[in-house]
Amino acid sequence: MEAVIAVVALLFVLFLVAGAYAVVKAVGAARRGVDRTLTQARRTVEDTTLRARTFAQPGAVGELAQLRLKLRTSMRATQDALRAGVAADASLHESLALFERLSAHGHELDDELKRLESEPDRITLSQRLPALKERTEQITKAADSLRWAARDRADKFADDDLDLLKSQIDLEAGALRHWATEPSGTTQQPSPSTPPASSSASSGSTESSASSASWAEQSAPGAAAPAEAADRAAQEPTRPAISPAAPRPTYPWEKKAKPESTT
Numbered sequence: 649m650e651a652v653i654a655v656v657a658l659l660f661v662l663f664l665v666a667g668a669y670a671v672v673k674a675v676g677a678a679r680r681g682v683d684r685t686l687t688q689a690r691r692t693v694e695d696t697t698l699r700a701r702t703f704a705q706p707g708a709v710g711e712l713a714q715l716r717l718k719l720r721t722s723m724r725a726t727q728d729a730l731r732a733g734v735a736a737d738a739s740l741h742e743s744l745a746l747f748e749r750l751s752a753h754g755h756e757l758d759d760e761l762k763r764l765e766s767e768p769d770r771i772t773l774s775q776r777l778p779a780l781k782e783r784t785e786q787i788t789k790a791a792d793s794l795r796w797a798a799r800d801r802a803d804k805f806a807d808d809d810l811d812l813l814k815s816q817i818d819l820e821a822g823a824l825r826h827w828a829t830e831p832s833g834t835t836q837q838p839s840p841s842t843p844p845a846s847s848s849a850s851s852g853s854t855e856s857s858a859s860s861a862s863w864a865e866q867s868a869p870g871a872a873a874p875a876e877a878a879d880r881a882a883q884e885p886t887r888p889a890i891s892p893a894a895p896r897p898t899y900p901w902e903k904k905a906k907p908e909s910t911t
Contacts, residue, residue, distance in 0.1 A: 708773045715784045722788040726795040
């Protein structure tokens with residue numbers, strides 16, 4: 649009884665631990681979702697504010713807002729492209745590491761541009777604008793280069809895969825239409841085992857001439873000794889010149905011949 653109670657208590661504790669773990673994971677996922685939503689909303693508000701300043705505040709402040717908007721747009725697009733491509737292409741890990749280093753310079757420049765927006769000395773701000781523009785151009789150009797290189801690489805792989813797939817489909821289509829490539833008639837080729845007529849005729853004539861020559865040698869006078877011929881003649885039994893005709897066999901289904909009439 650005590651063992652059953654212990655097992656039930658252990659199962660209850662395990663259920664409590666599993667439930668607490670599930671609740672913690674759900675709360676963490678919800679918190680991360682809320683953080684992403686807040687971050688996205690904050691970025692949208694900041695981008696909208698920068699666009700408004702670009703058109704509403706001409707001069708140095710408007711140019712700063714334009715530089716910030718350009719920098720943020722380029723860096724965000726490159727980050728999204730690299731993070732989306734690294735899942736399918738592992739070679740983009742190095743590119744993503746380089747972008748992280750470039751992103752540090754981008755954040756530093758964005759913070760500096762943000763501080764300069766509240767700078768009251770417009771003359772000093774105008775003097776620093778060319779250097780800030782050049783720095784922004786360098787960072788955005790590097791980010792754009794990484795982004796377009798990753799996209800060109802993905803497009804190249806997609807084109808190669810499509811070409812390979814097209815060649816395989818063409819090969820399969822040709823195999824399915826095999827009747828279209830077969831010839832209309834077939835010509836019989838002479839069998840390699842059958843010798844030509846001319847060669848057989850020549851071999852036959854050669855054999856005939858050889859046999860004729862051997863027969864001529866055997867039938868020539870003086871070819872066989874007289875003693876041997878006499879012995880063979882003595883050993884052979886005497887046979888009649890004409891063999892008597894054998895009686896014709898009769899069969900039970902044959903009709904008897906009728907005697908000829910004398911009248």
